[in-house]
Amino acid sequence: MASKVKVGIIGLGWPGREHLKGYKQSSGARVVALCDMNTDIAQQQAEEHGIAEVYTDHQKMLRGADIDAVSVCLPNYLHAPVSLDALRAGKHVICEKPPALDAKQAGKMAATAKAGRLTLMYALCQRFSGAAQLAKDFIDKGDLGEIYCGRAVYHRRRGIPTGTNSWFVDKKRSGGGALIDIGVHALDCAWWLMGTPKPVSVSGSAYQKFHHLVPEGTNFDVDDSAFGLIKFDNEATLILECSWALNLPGGSAIQVAGTKGGAELSPMTLFLESDGIQLDVTPQVPQTDAFAGQTGHFVECIQQRKTPVMSAEQGVQLMQMLDGIYKSSATGKEVRIR
Template sequence: MNQKKTDKVNMAVIGLGVGRWHADSWTQTANTRLVALCDADEKKLTQAKEHYGVKGYTSYQELCEDEEVDAVSVCVPNYLHAPISIYALEHGKHVLCEKPLANTISAGEAMVSAAKKSGLVAMVAMKFRYTNEAVYIHRLLEEGKLGEIYYGWTTYLRQLGGIPGMGGWFTRKPLSGGGPMIDNGVHFLDVLWWLMGCPKPTRVSGATYAKFGPLGKGASGWNRVPEPDEFSVEDLATAIIHFENGASVLIDNGWAGFVPSEVIGLRVMGTKGGATMWPFAVCEESEDGRVSTSVPDLTGSHVDTQFFHFADCILNNKTPISSFENCLTVLKMLCAVYESADAKKEVEIL
């Protein structure tokens, strides 16, 4: 891994949708500075350049020639994660790529190969791993306080109206890789799997449903029946995932459905204790055998944000917690959910 001698990493952002959050973060993070922006949309680029007062490019290839840039945030639609991340790595730039790693397993594998070949820092922006609650639960796991983790569960369901970017890349399977399972489910499965100690997945049984999107329902501000290629993803997916160590995960994710209000939840269950996020709580057995539930006070506790962690890995020659290689397994589980749903049977993960 390249080691830098300066105390700050010079960052650029490619793609200025959620990339604006990255740009804000690079200006606010102690070990980074924002030096350049890139968006193929000239209007967006001009607005952002004026806002941040930095240079801009409409071509990511030209941005990657800029020697002032040490590293890039890749914040473009999912199908562009692989070509742009690989190009950046081949041109000497460390990469923080938005989730999911890629829209297909083969694209994800190519990214992992490029990262290995480059020796640079290549990380996926799995933001939930870098939260106070997740780091607290992960520490309990590492200290053995939860015992053997045998079950995990997570849900995130939106009401009707929650389909994002209807008709655009989000709802076109060849561009996104899928609907809510790969879009939001990736975050929930990622942090749950990490809190379970990243066991090796072996088998997946999934089901997907598209009950609203194809009718033109479920997206706010959309009022016609989409063409089939405009909505070719699910609007709800559910799965059970089995692991080599015997543990399993139950997950569902939906963009649109009749739920009383948005539903969000995650839990890990071990032989000595358990924990939940949303709401955050820890359940343990005390020495006298009684079961107690608490909400640990995390006021004032500090964990590194994903942005600080990424730069810290560059400056101090560390491997990121959510490396491309680590997150390829998450992508494999998500793709297996779709494969199983299409095949209408359980599938194996190799």
């Protein structure tokens, strides 16, 4: 049996704590160290979960703790520098979404992981939901035919995240707004169901219309809604809509359509046809814990030297699509991706 992967978690906000709970469900992993600049948070989690080592500085943890891998669950501007520090210290990395502030940073992360022959995975947990996994099984079996159309929607009617030092709404620390924060989840999930084809062009618009909802004195220089159209090298097309604030109902939808059928994740429905009759099939969705599925997969990839389903290279392409929407919005032109 493969030896247990010893893990350190950096950043213990909500996602960091979900990673911790996920690892606890994996027989192949043991969390041995926690790091958060807020000592109280780290200490409290360490006591609750019986973890001996607590750090406030990730560099000290990388040097001092006996770990094979880390979860990077920090604000976006720390994803690339802290993941690079960990990779350079010879640790496997799972990094929260978005992969980085832009595709250039994600490219550096991918190259560093490759040079060190280390696993670098991104935490796009929607791929591990029961509905997404089930839809992917049908797609991979060919039941929906050739997938050529995807729709990724994630709207909040009102929900601009202005807490925690306001880093979410400050472009130099977040990389962007609604698009990079929640649009990334919907885009990634629909793109994965479509088979992660290579993006070739992007058109998009990003808006900021709800400045008045943000507390005075907050630096708010990002989008509160964004819309995009992405074309792929297999001639498939994906339409993306997302918002932190929009005068439409909130909600999400992930839909893909192929030559033989279509799928929608919520509520999980397959759109099929039999002898000319249109069928809406509602399969029983397996109850899964997406975070446990995600950390479990990361551990399995390390142990079995497998490429993760959400690989370092896919992280670069995902960032190219997001960068493309922002650039297209700023220039008013379609952006080609090489």
